[in-house]
Amino acid sequence: MALHVPKAPGFASMLKDGARHYSGLEEAVIRNIDACKEFGQTVQTCYGPNGMNKMVINHLDKLFVTNDAATIIRELEVEHPAAKMLILGAQMQENEVGDATNLVIILASQLLKEAEDLIRMGLKPTEIADGYEKALDKALEILDTLSCMEVKNTKDVEQVKKAIRTAVMSKQYGHEDFLAELISKACITILPEKTTFNVDNVRICKILGSGVLKSEVVSGMVFRRNIESNITKKENCKVAIYTCPVDAMQTETKGTVLIKSAAELTDFSRGEETQLENQIKAIADAGTGVIVSGGKIGDMALHYINKYNMLAVRLTSKWDIRRLAKATGAIALPRLTAPTSEELGMADKVYLDELGDTEIVVFKVGSEESRLSTIVVRGSTDNYMDDIERAIDDGVNVFKGLCKDGRLTAGGGATEIELAKQLAAWGETHPGLEQYSIGKFAQSLEVVPRVLAENSGVKAKEVISSLYAAHAEGKKNVGFDIEGEAGDCKDCCESGVFDLLLSKKWAMKYATNAACTVLRVDQIIMAKRAGGPKPRDTSGPMDQDDD
Template sequence: MKSYIHTNSMSMLEDGSRFFTGINEVIYKNIEASFFLKDIISNSFGPEGMNKMILSEYEKIMITNNTVDILKNINVNHPISKLMLFFSLNQELDLGDSGGFVVIFGTELLKSSYCLLKDGFHISDIINNFIKAGKLTLKFLETLAIFRLADITNIKVVASLLSLTMNQTNQGLESYLAPQIAYACIKTLLHNKKNFSNSDIRVVKILGGSYEQIKTITGSVILRDTEGTIKKTKKANIVIFSGVFDLTSPETKSSILFKTAEDIMSCQSSENFFIEQIVKDLINCGINVIIANGFSDISLYFIEKYNIMALKIQSRFDLRRIARTCGAMVLGKIRKPNLEEMGKCDFVSVRSFGSQKVTIFQQETLQSKIFTIVARASSTHLLDFIEKTVFRSASVFKTIVRDNRFLAGAGASEIEMLRRLKSFSYEKTSGVQQFIIQKFAEAFESIPRTLIENSGQDPFKILSFLYNEHSKGNEYEGVDIQKSTTINTRRNGIWDSFACKYWAIKHSIEASTTILTVDQIIMAKKSLPDY
């Protein structure tokens, strides 16, 4: 029976709401919105990528080609762009690499689906075959992982692998920074092989000097001088207080009436006696380093009198860092600590880096819980770049610990997967499925093409060389960014982490198929601000 009832979705929504439906209004617009992120990221992708100058909402200028920094500092309003942004940032946060791959490859899949929709293919056929092609890709990826890192404790090999993931913005920096990061990560791993945490690798930034003066300290570094004249202590027994080292104030207000000068002197002498008694109790426990949120003048007098090192730290993060380094507990009250609450450190000293004095808590044992990389540079921009590179490389090392397999880099694995997917579609499929899988495979060409374009070379020429070499069985041939030719990645040690590439492909497929499943967008009325 024919229905004459006209349904209007807008009649059910509040005034000011917006409703979009259909392929032209929703799916095509969503695909076009995802191109925005790719246009920003693509020319910063790879070792020859260009920098972006970003002015943050706090009017801080940032010059970088790092995917995370770019994506974090752009305000995106479109929900589809936010979705792609979410997958990319999660990739970088979890694995430390291939966030740009997620945006470029995911957008290229959407571009392929756009062409398929224009040719009349149904959206459900595209999604189902994309998912099937994704599963085939991950199977092929397993067979391409031909290199395994046999010895994770080899500093030279690990440093060379970490340097491949570093941005080449500052030429020569990776040769100094990568060995320092590799050393810190490996020594931290030896202490805790099952649960390596990249948060155990700390960075202290000191302005001045050059990145050739970067050092790795076994322990923690605090950007502060000690309070007294004691600057060095060996075999330190440490107590940490979260409050001010002084007599605790009473909870209720009270007034004291002094009648004579002797009453004032006796009151002051009694306070001095109690503070001196606290210091003596700490000495009897073997304490020779006191760390607190602050010190009163009289407490510093007695601490200096009994040759105890005093360090004032007001940051609770630094207190926790030192407590973890020395194995101490942070005490809330000024009292005599137990043996379990005391910390031990082999050497505590004050040292100067240029004009900056720092206090170093150094452990002589190589199996320290925390390592600190002292970054030196002539500008704050370069210091920030070094800090982000350290954290990113530590995340990549964590990924290598979980999965030590590697793929051919420089676009070689992408071209090989493209070739294998197309061969599979010709041999095992036909009709609609064959055409969609071929379109899916062609999206892999975007990665080597972007590398070639960013290096200033002819993409048609280099891609033809790559296809020719891979058709001959040379599956390790990748893009040579220095010359207008191909390069054997296996012979030259150019690798991509298998885990990073595996999850990047998975996230790209999930992002693109999720976007394609959206056929309606309902935007609620914007709420007015409360005044």
Template sequence: MAQSMAYNQAAGIGGMLKKGHRAMEGLEGATLRNVEACQEISTITRTSLGPNGMNKLVVNHLGKIIVTSDCATIVKSLEIEHPAARMLQLAAEAQDFECGDGTNLVVSFAGELLAQTVDLFRMGLHPSDVVSGYSKAGDKLLDDFLPPMAQLVRPMTDGRAKEELVRVVKPVLAAKYLGSEDILAPLVAEACLGTMSSSSTGPASFSVESVRVAKILGGDISQSHVVHGFVALRGLETTLTSATDAKVVVFGCGIEASATEAKGTVLMKNADDLKSYNRSEEKKMEEVIKSIADSGVKVCVAGGTVSEMALHFIERYGMLCLKIGSKWELRRLCVATGATALVRLGAPTPDEMGHCDSICQREVGGRPVTIFSQSEGSKTSKLSTIVLRASTSSVLADLERAIDDGVHAAKTACKDGKLVPGAGATEMEMALKVRAFADTCPGLDQYAIRAFGKALEVVPRTLAENAGLDQSIVLAALGAAHAGGKLSAGVDIDAMGITGASGVMDQTSVLDLYYTKASALKLAIDAALTVLRVDQIIMSKQSGGGGVGGGMV
């Protein structure tokens, strides 16, 4: 105790902390290091922003290759260790969980906000001045400047109209996988409409978990289609391959003779004993299968193995049998058919049985699949499946992420149908208004507010750069258009190579969801302010020994 109380003042903070600790403080030691780390992650994801964004090839610790332009997937796969950069990663994950889209805007805008602070610090501003200015600009942006932009675009009026959903979903899909939005948007809209409640009263709503994707390698994306029901990526176990208006029973266990809990020994003295033992086992299995068939069941689904004896009697009584190994797939089938997964082998009660209008086995892309489909307007099905076709597994995975973002966008639109101009139009208009607001603010805050306005230009500038346009010409033309009252003017990514084109369209056809945009801007501002409020970093010695302490430089 006496030794631990002997504090060496000459050693500074190192003499107070346990051996192996590291501490950095001050503007140079902590704040600027954090800003540099956040700039690095922002630089990585920024080139993936927009329809012309580039893909990143990430090989994770398991050796899995991920090729994607989706920001949330990229930052998750990078396994970021720096604590400040982790804040941007967590903000992107929060945006992905809440809205499913706008994750790149979060990281890019937060990184640009922090990049602007370097010049402010060189001018002599204190971090508290920058935080104060950014807070004022953020509040003004979200409360006063952004809401009027939603009045420029007709909002989504009816969430149960397919054309309205397609209008909202198409820009989201184009930003993820340009060229496929005309094919995928109607599929996403149809799948979402298939899971919505049939009641016409109240706002439209559905669960994103109710829209699933079945990926089948081969073919072309134009061969993708929607199934109102469940698609199992394996064939039936029986020779019968189709049934209509069928009752379905789902077993969470296998369909086989159950093993005894205690070990037992059967003494057989002759061949007759062996024959009678087998006959008794067969008789018992036949009784179980017969009771299932007598209850009216046409389809048996097993969550485990199906014995040959059980399969023989299932065939004899004219039923279909499907084996599903995944418990998650089993749950989805239960949702699609309205069945209850049983943990016992026996005849189900009417409440435990599900119903399906059509079950059939088809061959898609050279592999057998089993389709449980419900008719239009069926009250049983609460699940829709998009059967996705593509040439390679990496394209399939990227298309699945794009569809997931589209489904989230449809759900967000059903909750809040307000829209704002996209293609950098909203950000450019906000930048001009924030700069005008800075001219009305006295004190040192005005410099931070003006830097905030400049940071908003990162979206149109990046869209122009990723499209191969001259960003200085595009920004000048876009700023002039907005100063002239064209509030919906945005970046024209199709202007590349056109002689005399400014890269700006006066009335953009790209639309963004207001809720997604507001959420992304708020999370980016909060993440940047959190990083700027850090003035000291203290790291404990890493456990395990033998490794290099601290992963941050």
């Protein structure tokens, strides 16, 4: 007779064995808030110019040394569902603005930390979330009034440089002026008249050696490749792009050929050679000056390419081929056929150059719609150049934001303190329980100057009190001075520390939405994992338990 084993009572009885279920304030809400607080504390030490780096080794054993929150969260595989909410908010910020991802996580985790105090006081999580949403609406309203400068002409290097400088400063403190100028030039040279600015049109080519100050902007595309042919320079030439190898076609079936005489042997290979020569000649007759191949270029084909005075480049990356096709206006052909005039692209100049001991191929393209510029980054190590690349990405994204909305606000925590001051005053006029949530929302905004101060090794409380004192006198643009004496404050507009209003706006939206979503979760139901037993962890002794 089989014994009937009773299951756990309540909701858990409906789930499969091994499923986990948490509900209620203590179990679900507070647990989630704790996870988000921990996650927020991890990335907040990276915030600002004095932020620390994190060393992340991803699942492929690739090493990242960076203080870029977007890279950290992309390479960390976070499992906790509530912390994942914050990551989703940060990823949305990355897609929308491309900068201030760290701000989303820091602000969201701070909002949840403040919410925990209110929950312990007896407020319902839904009431807190409602209050936060009201505070957000008011904060965005106030934010529109706090613009202290506007970039009206996005083709003016000096104006654009001011906006990009702060974004670069948080990643590459010390080289911000040099890099901001490089990025401004690269973006302005390719800014189209009518269509919107495309971030992908600014490419980065990293070449090991020398120092960051030897980096430069090249208009066109730069590849770390060698030129296959004897000809190394072409001007005002037509470009044919092939995704297939430029070589004699292999026969599909295997066959045995019986050759009886020397004449038959020479005739046998001559047919293949003649066919290949005819193909290359047809390409040359179409007016082609440069052949770009996505596969290998055979020795025989190369002989005929040299014979017909063409330049040959081999690119291994499909991505590069697609971008080059877009830049030159060519159509990438899948078979080795003579291109028509529509399938050929144009390049002003294609030539071989050398930087340090690295050979590069430069494609200069001058057409209006597909102008590209490449920032050639120099540096002593690959990790260092990767970090510079991330700083440049942020700068280019800020430029994209400037093209949409040129308004800038004061950086250094000045905007957040002003928002906190005005929100706290507005919250006190509310009669209901919302005033507590609005007050806490205002307090959460103090996290920005506080983290900047802590990362700079300054007492945060003193900084925040002196900021409030300055703002009470009507100095709206006073923020924390990173470069001054300990605890100093300064007018950020005068010292040129600006933040993009657009990135602040989206960061506050995504942070509040993420925090409210986490607050509105009252049950966590985790199904049993699919699949068999977990693979044995080989890192420890062999006789360890497998649970």
